[in-house]
Amino acid sequence: MNTYAKVIVPGSPISKSNFKLHNKDGRAILPYNTGKAHDKYALYEEEIAYYARSQNPTIIFEESLIAILKVYYKSEKRHPDTANITKSIFDGIEKSGLIVNDAQIRRIVVEEFYDKENPRFELELFAESKYSLSYSLVENSEENDKILYSSLKKSAKAPIKKNEEKVKYSNNICSICNKTVDISSCVKADGGKTIICRTCFTKLF
Known part of the structure; x- marks a missing residue:
């Protein structure tokens, strides 16, 4: 075995x-x-x-x-x-x-x-x-260089204002059929980057 x-x-x-x-x-x-x-x-x-x-x-x-x-x-x-x-x-x-x-x-x-x-x-x-499996945690004899993640937050995009958000979603394109869709009747994924109309969404099954 x-x-x-x-x-x-x-x-x-x-x-x-x-x-x-x-x-x-x-x-x-x-x-x-x-x-x-x-x-x-x-x-x-x-x-x-x-x-x-x-x-x-x-x-x-x-x-x-x-x-x-x-x-x-x-x-x-x-x-x-x-x-x-x-x-x-x-x-x-x-x-x-x-x-x-x-x-x-x-x-x-x-x-x-x-x-x-x-x-x-x-x-x-x-x-x-x-x-x-066994493991142990030990203190370093000498301090290693720090890997900092705080700098990543500084590079993040600024929040979208309400009027900017309207512009962003005023012309929504389905990622599959490339047709303009109503934001209230489509499916969003990948953090809102991917938009799929109901018709194409149904065809996925």
Whole structure:
């Protein structure tokens, strides 16, 4: 019985938490064949599934697991929240058949790194029947350089004033059919950047 597997997926990791669409039954969906930018989230899951299965062709985990995830971003300043990355990754791993259900991951350690030339993630899975996880927190003998995040807030866009907001939404274009739509009768996603009319939204199913 296999008790260890490793998956390496090249490219900048993607979080799908910023793009959420729901069908008429309220179930979350992830379109992949609209020809629009948001297809990348579903395609990324497929890419993860491909690498996971090709790198571990004979392994299927059915027991509880420990996961060590190392995420390597291209940039220190512009990347998704690492806390949200795990959902996209484990959905792809489950889709590969390497695991039965992502609920099997009972313990997980996530580490964030930067590699401009080779962004990727590396995931190691350990069966709990053979491995256990222990960790300790120690004080540094010398203080490391601080990684500050406060500067990121300064570069954020200023709030939109009411009159500016009217202009912004006065000419709404459906991301799929490119037709002007009434803002009150369309579906917005990706923080309002993606707009889909009701007709195109229905065709997604």
